[in-house]
Structures are given as structure tokens and as C-alpha cells.
Amino acid sequence: MKQIRLNTLQLSSIIFIQIAGTGLLIVPGTVVLIAGIDGWISIIISTLHALLLGMIVFFLYKYFPNDTLIGIFEKVTGKIIGKLLGVGFVIYCLVSLSTVIKQGCSITLNIFLPESKPVNFYIAYFLIVVYILKMGITVLARTNVLITIFLLISFLTIILTAIPLLEIPLKPMMAEGMKPILKGSLSPSSLMNQVILISMIFPLFPKEEKGNIKKVILYSLLLVGGLSTILSVMTIGILGLETKDQYFPIYTIAKLIEIDYFWRRLDVLIMFAWVGGVTLKISFWFYCTLLAIKQILNIESYQPIVLPMTLLIFTLAFYATNNSTELSYYLGRVYPLFSLLSYELLIPVLIFIIMLVRKGVSTR
């Protein structure tokens, strides 16, 4: 069978969509809620944080180019601890994935199509995800490239046409010190650090462009970080502190844009970006979960378990929260701690340190 390889464009678009799929639209609201008018500085800090993790991911790739994260766990910590870390990774993916699906469905329902039944969205996302995963990573990667181009054009259009609406100055800067800014950076960090997921597809990275992988990871993170910062500056500059009351501030801005009679209702671009981004994000998360399960159970292919696993994840998502207040509290305050203290920061850093120590000992 021919070995599937992604090219650098597909890889960078996967990183972009993985973070920007939900992040670009909700991050400005969550950072302003905690950091106030300095929310955009929180995003810069979280970008730096993500770049650091991006470097760790790159070094893991450099040492283990043919292994996935589960394989790296086993090689670095031994078979038993490696398997346990792998099972933990699957649980982390299931928890995160169920809340991403819930978030995707509830926002589509509450903001775009309030009179529809929620179960319709679950069924629609379910069918698309099953189809994409049955088709494989190549289809997912190509769709990622298409949606990335669309997302970039949409956001650039919105940024350029929203410039005349800017009227609120971003002052006073750091009036309450660095503390709220650092607290505010946790939430975007939990989104940006999802770059760790690409370590599940190390064996699919383009071998002939191995030297460019570092650039691809770092430039993709810089692109998402830069775009998020610009969008936050825009939302704060247009909506001011009202941004924190909006779950979807960019959507509100897109509705405000009006140039003559023909250039209006740009909110449809946001709707498309949200639905496309969420679908691809769910698909990639799910692909990584299936790869992890495949490796832990030592089975040849993940495809025969796609349908039952999708049913499991959508059932978990359906019962993920009791109401949307609980969901937004969880995503804004609890999820950042859960993810950063598990597979998005703590465990990769520990694995990296153990790997360095073991390499040092073996060379000595």
C-alpha cells in the first residue's frame, strides 16, 4: 500500500484550522472578559506560549519522525507507563472532542438557526465526520486547505472593511497590571496549544521537506496568533468592553459592516467559517483519537471502528452539559486548566525533559 504523505501546505492548514476553527471567533470575547481592554496582549502572550510548545513538538518530531505521540510515550517512558499515558490521551481527546461538538452545535443553534432542533445539527455533523474519516486523512487535509483559504479571505475582508468602524482607543494600557493579562492568556493558550495534536501525524509529515517542518509549525502558529491579535484589537476598538458580553464578537462586527447598499450582511461569511472550521476541527480531533485507539489496541486499521466511535463521541457530546452557561464557564475557566495541566503543556514538557535526560545519559 502506498504511504500517505501530507505536503507542507496541507500541514500548515491543518494547524491553522485546528486552532482557528473555533478560536478566532470566540477568543476576543473570552480574553476581554478576564483581561478587559488589554485582552489583545493576552493573545500575544499565549502566542509566545504556543511557539514554545511548537518548538517542543518540532524537537519531538526531530527525534521521533516515524512515531506518533503514543509511540513517543512508549519509547520515552517505557511500555506500561506509555500505554497508560496513551489511554489518558484518548480520555483527554474524548472529553475535549465532546465539548467542541457541543460548543459547535449549541452556537450554531443559538446564534445562526435559533428555531431549529439541536438533534438536527448533531446528525448533520455526525454524517459529515463519518464520511470524512471513512475517506481518510488525504480528503481531510485537502478540505483543510480549501477552508483555510476561505477563512483567510473572509477574515481579511472583514478586517479591512471594519477599519472605518474603529473608534475606541485601547487605553489605558495595563491599568491593572500584568495579573489579569496573564490570567486572560490561559484561555487562548489552551486553544493555541492544541498544536500538540499534530504529533499524532508525525509519520505523515513530508520527508523530503524535513528541514521546513520547523518553519511550517512556527509560521502557522504566528499566522493564527497574529490574526487573533488583530481581530481582538478590532473588536475592542469597535465594541469596547461590550466585547465581553458577546460570545461571538466578530459576528456582531460583521453585522455592523455596511458600505453603500451592496456591501453588507458579511455575517454569512462568519457562519460559513464557523460551520466549516468546527466540522474540520472535530474531524481532525477524531482522527487523532482513532489513531491513538488503533495504536493502543494494536489493530491494523481504524476504519472498522469509525461508526461506533462516532456514535460514542456524539452521545458524550449530547450529554456534555446541562446548559450553555455551564458550557461557557467550563470553556473559559476550567478547560484551560484541564488541558494545560495535561496533554497541552505539562505532559509534553515532561516527556521532552525525560527524553533529553535519557539522550544525555546514553551519549555519556
Added chain:
Amino acid sequence: MKILLILLACIMALVFEMKSNRKEGHQHYLLINVIVLLIVIFTTVIHEHKPFTITNIMIKFFQPMVELIYG
């Protein structure tokens, strides 16, 4: 009602996967599929009797830390 619908979806998924697995010679995946679908039914039954949710459990677990950080 929800339990019945989930049960129906599980049976449909199982039949569909069994058919395609038999075609591709992957019969040994049946056990994994059955276990996963039993977890699905178990989750639904539990949730219908006690409204546990993932976010609720996580919020309870991380609450002290959230209060410490965000005040």
C-alpha cells in the same frame, strides 16, 4: 424514548459495520464495536437516570484551582 433511539442507532451502526467488515475480512473488529456500543448505551442509561455531565464533573474537580487562579 431517547434510550430507544440510541439503541436503534447502535443496532444500525453495528449491522452496517458488520457488513462492511465481513466484505473486507475484518470480522475480528466485532468485539471492539460491541464494547463501544455498550458504552454508548450505558452512557445514555446513566444520563437518563442521573444527570451527570462531563462539564459538571470537570467543574467540580477543578473548582478549587479555578477559584485560586481567577479569584
